[in-house]
Amino acid sequence: MTQWLIYGAYGYTGELIAREAVDRGKTPILAGRTESKVTALSDELGCEARAFDLSDEVVVEANLDDVDLVLNCAGPFAETYEPMVEAALSTGTDYLDITGEIGVFEAIAGYDGQATDADVTLLPGVGFDVVPTDCLAAHLAERLPEADSLAMGFRAEGGFSPGTMKTAVSGLGDGGMVRENGRITSVPAAHRTREIDFGTGPTTATTFPWGDVSTAYHTTGIGNIEFYLALPKSTIDRMRYQRYLAPVLGLGPVQSLLRTLVDRRVDGPDEQTRKETRAYIWGEASAGTETVVSRLETPNTYTLTVETALETVERTLDGAAPTGFQTPAGAFGPDLITDVEGVERTDE
Ligand SMILES: NC(=O)c1ccc[n+]([C@@H]2O[C@H](COP(=O)([O-])OP(=O)(O)OC[C@H]3O[C@@H](n4cnc5c(N)ncnc54)[C@H](OP(=O)(O)O)[C@@H]3O)[C@@H](O)[C@H]2O)c1
Structure with a gap:
């Protein structure tokens, strides 16, 4: 059996x-x-x-x-x-x-x-991390086989679960990551910001160390990868200030405190929120001046x-x-x- x-x-x-x-x-x-x-x-x-x-x-x-x-x-x-x-x-x-x-x-x-x-x-x-984005990366690579750079990102409604928040907390001391010429490279938090149309109109988004910086390379062989998260401008500004706090945010006692706060305050989206909310994913593959864009609209991330x-x-x-x-x-x-x-x- x-x-x-x-x-x-x-x-x-x-x-x-x-x-x-x-x-x-x-x-x-x-x-x-x-x-x-x-x-x-x-x-x-x-x-x-x-x-x-x-x-x-x-x-x-x-x-x-x-x-x-x-x-x-x-x-x-x-x-x-x-x-x-x-x-x-x-x-x-x-x-x-x-x-x-x-x-x-x-x-x-x-x-x-x-x-x-x-x-x-x-x-x-x-x-959600990384099935839709990995599939979008593979789809874009099929549309433009000679692509040598990939940018992807999403805008998600509905909030986060306790484990997602704790995992994000554990990465606070690490800053950002992108892939350059096949290598995963550390960059400052909120390294680059751009306006992206996730299918719902132009939205401000900033680079974020999402799993596809690793996986999209294994799936497509494309050596330059950036991943963007749609966030309010005020949050992006806070991420920039936090660059200076990164060494402190990675310390054991600060991590324990932040995890305790998550345990007390974060429940994760309830059933109604999960039903009523969606996620919007955008991807762009480029080779020189040629660019292809595809999008996905999906149910709530959870x-x-x-x-x-x-x-x-x-x-x-x-x-x-x-x-x-x-x-x-x-x-x-x-x-x-x-x-x-x-x-x-x-x-x-
Ligand atoms: N790929 C995605 O899109 C996606 C979606 C959702 C969640 N996630 C990830 O999945 C993880 C769980 O999220 P969640 O919201 O479900 O978290 P959660 O409600 O906090 O649950 C975490 C679970 O992991 C267990 N656990 C944690 N550390 C452990 C360890 N060292 N040894 C054994 N068990 C351990 C916990 O057990 P105890 O309660 O006994 O400690 C609990 O069962 C997070 O890392 C989150 O980022 C990813």
Whole structure:
């Protein structure tokens, strides 16, 4: 019997995925490090529960040994990917996650050879970050095969979950990142700002270290990549001032304080907000003076994460994903995203 496991199943996003999977008649094993939280959710949903933390590799391997696929929803992923990926390789378990962290994508790409040898698929980034943008990058590269630079970005409505905020907090000391001539390069926060039409009229957006700075290169081979986030001008100004605070914001005690604030104040968008809000994604590929632009309009970022995570889990369990390190569009092609209900793609 095919078995799959959701780790971090009772977090904001893990729980949305677990509930939808069960609604669709699936029976994932629900897992996480806090026994009371795992048991409460699995009792309610009628699923098997497994409580384990990631500190002991023998324990992690024992929990993955009889599992075909693990979907890791426990982030920040810089703190969870390594024991999970190592155990997945030892036990022949396919590994998927919903990270958006550039460092995590690059680290998992480093396991490509081992994963191919072990006949295992490593497919990080199966949420809003990076499925739609990775598919858009692949689509733009198909439209302009000689492209040597790529700019992408999005405007999202509806707010963020606690884990997304904590992951953003953990990156506060790092500044920005872009890809130049194939290399990931550090740049100051809010390095470049431009007016972008995400499909809803010109909007101010600034560079942001989104996962595609890593993944779009693996998918398309395009060596120059910038990613933009639509933000109010006042927020962009604050990001610029924070450049000077970056060394302080990365300190342990400041990080703990900020994470505690997130725990107290951030609940994540409720069901109605998720239903009523959308995301607008823009991408532009260029080769010299030639430029092509395409856009996606999608459901709310967390609703889309549930859809793309379940779709990629299903395709991987069906044997459709190649082994080794994969990006979503690298594994399933640019139309993976247009197969999701409520997504529209337009070409300019
Ligand atoms: N790709 C995307 O588009 C996308 C979409 C949504 C979320 N995310 C990312 O997914 C992550 C989770 O977000 P969320 O809002 O669901 O977070 P959340 O509500 O804070 O839940 C986090 C989950 O991860 C677990 N966890 C955290 N650190 C852990 C560790 N070191 N070892 C074991 N378990 C650990 C937590 O367990 P405890 O409660 O027991 O600590 C909890 O189950 C974040 O990194 C977020 O950025 C990405």
